Amino acid sequence: MSKIGIWLINKDLRIENNILLRALNDCDLVLPVFIWDEKLRRSSSNSRIASFYHEALNNLSEELNHFNAEILIKSGDSEVILDYLKSKYNVHSIYTQFDVDPAHREFVKNITKKFEVKLLNTAYLSDLNKTLKDDGTPYLTFSSFSRAWFRNEFDIQYENAPTKSNFLVSGEMNDFSPPLNNTPFKANKLFGNKRLSNYIGNNLLNYNKFRNRMDLDGTSMLSAYFNSGIVDIKGSYILAINLGLDNPGVKSWINELLWREFNAYIMFHFPEIIHSSFNNKLSSYPWEENEDYLNRWKQGLTGFSCVDACMRQLLDIGWMHNRGRMIVASFLTKDLFINWKEGEKWFMENLVDAETASNIGGWQWTAGSGVDAAPYFRIFNPITQGEKFDPNGTYIRKWVPELRDVETKFIHDPSIDNGIYQYPKPIVSHNDSRKKALYIFNSLRN
Ligand SMILES: Cc1cc2nc3c(=O)[nH]c(=O)nc-3n(C[C@H](O)[C@H](O)[C@H](O)COP(=O)(O)OP(=O)(O)OC[C@H]3O[C@@H](n4cnc5c(N)ncnc54)[C@H](O)[C@@H]3O)c2cc1C
Structure with a gap:
């Protein structure tokens, strides 16, 4: 019997260098699925980010057409939808991205009871459980975290991850229809990667000088692309590091990428902060x-x-x-x-x-x-x-x-x-x- 795996797309909206797709080469057939589940996303299906994702998913689905595939795009309760797909298509495993959000971690725990689940870290620069104090507890200040991070994790390797999968087209109806993305952030990889190369080529070296000026285009405006995975955070880190960490602009920008990492690290180790004050x-x-x-x-x-x-x-x-x-x-x-x-x-x-x-x-x-x-x-x-x-x-x-x-x-x-x-x-x-x-x-x- 064929082994059918779902690529449960989370915040990894890209094909290139997506190690989940490489891992999915283990399956005979792959069904790409995306679910906008308000409980897991903490943003409604009328939100700005829902519109951005909708546009990005349509673009990604078009790209997948070259592999004779498309994404099944749904909104609703993830577990209910996955149960339905399991019974209809005899799905064996789910491959998805590790996410620090406590609701997502709970969701993964639940589906692990019903599917073989493969969880890979494609959202962050490093393994969030690795940078710890000598006594095994997490760092509580950004400066100590970043010092330790640079000692252990600095040298990130780029992972080439081609897909060879055979895809399954379900024929199910999509049902996720937020308002159109009316922001200047076009949700496609060409736009995101062009912004990255322009920024690195023209502005990065001056980041430290202009990053706080609200009247200037001193920052990259890439956050939506990193958070959705349209632009690969690891690849971007490597591009910047290659310009030399001794440059104050590069150093300062990398520092901000590490703030993103630190926020994820803190949420991973202290999930309760989602509801309550840490202090x-x-x-x-x-x-x-x-x-x-x-x-x-x-x-x-x-x-x-x-x-x-x-x-x-x-x-x-x-x-x-x-x-x-x-x-x-x-x-x-x-x-x-x-x-x-x-x-x-x-x-x-x-x-x-x-x-x-x-x-x-x-x-x-x-x-x-x-x-x-x-x-x-x-x-x-x-x-x-x-x-x-x-x-x-x-x-x-x-x-x-x-x-x-x-x-x-x-x-x-x-x-x-x-x-x-x-x-x-x-x-x-x-x-x-x-x-x-x-x-x-x-x-x-x-
Ligand atoms: C109250 C508050 C709420 C915020 N909410 C979000 C949010 O929902 N999503 C989000 O991505 N960022 C959030 N940030 C962090 C930060 O404001 C944005 O990441 C940044 O403004 C994005 O702009 P940029 O891409 O031009 O960043 P750049 O200055 O070019 O920095 C490069 C990248 O580093 C990361 N980064 C930069 N600054 C920070 C920071 N202070 N904390 C964490 N990561 C950072 C982002 O991924 C950013 O794209 C918040 C900050 C504050 C103070």
Whole structure:
């Protein structure tokens, strides 16, 4: 009897150098399946990332046509769909990508009772269980993790992984139809790989100088491609390293790839952080509920021009600069006192690069509750952050068009200008919020 295996596509939307496809050469027939399961993805099928995936899957399916194959694309409960496929096609095994998301790990545990499951790590640079302290426990600071990582894992090998599989075409109907991807991030490998080579060729060596400037194209904007696997993270790491780690731009970019790795590492070792603050002292932080403030934050109508520019960039293109993510996360948690989980949820729906480990990591870092988090007294001032990282207000003018004609000396704090704009006054006083946040943090520490 033929051995039928499912390639259960997760966040590995590519054929080239996908070691799962090489492993699937063990099967007589391969059925490529993708399931948008909201429980596992933590983003709805109307989210930005669902649209991005839908476009990417259609492109990947077209590529697979050259192998006389196509992807069965479904939405719903993964276990129910897999049970159905097992009974109909006599599926023997499932080959899928290792994922640190706790819900995904639980799912893998469950399907292992019914199928032979082969799990491979294609999402991260390294084995997350390898970089440990001498006593076998995980590192809790990024700096100690990255030092140890460079000692043990630095030399990553590129794995050539051709597919020779024979594919099974099921004839089942696809049923995943999110809205069209309307972001500038085209979900195909040509676009992603071109962006990578342009970035490495033209900008990488200056990454350290411009990475924090919101008004410049200083960063790669590759996160959605890495997180979906359209662009291979290992291959990209090797391309960058080959330019020489002694170059400050390369070193700084690799450092950010390692932050991605560190977030995954922490989620792997401490899965509970998905629901709760890593820092227990902050678990009783007196979060406030304020629908009006939350909505103004979401829509970019807080009256803080830098915060509003960032939030409108997110609404418009499904992506936000890392500096902006820190500013708006600090603003939500330390100026508006709204629980970081609300912001995390909004990001999962609206970011084209939404990814659980980095999103939870970023939110908990900024809120001050995460592993190796920003110190509690680090409260971003939304006005001075704008002055520093968007000095001429170019970024603000781009995303908040009603401030286009404001003079540069007023652009970061339009409330002090006497001009008449259709733009809200600040919804809170940053100075008052800052004092209140420090008071709360101090009382929780004692
Ligand atoms: C509150 C908050 C939420 C975030 N949510 C996400 C998320 O859902 N998905 C996501 O991929 N990143 C998230 N980040 C991390 C970071 O903002 C993005 O990865 C980065 O902005 C992507 O832009 P880029 O591709 O131009 O990055 P570059 O600056 O070019 O960096 C290269 C790559 O390194 C990784 N990287 C860069 N900065 C970080 C970082 N601080 N943490 C982890 N990885 C990093 C990304 O994979 C990125 O593509 C979040 C950060 C914060 C503060």
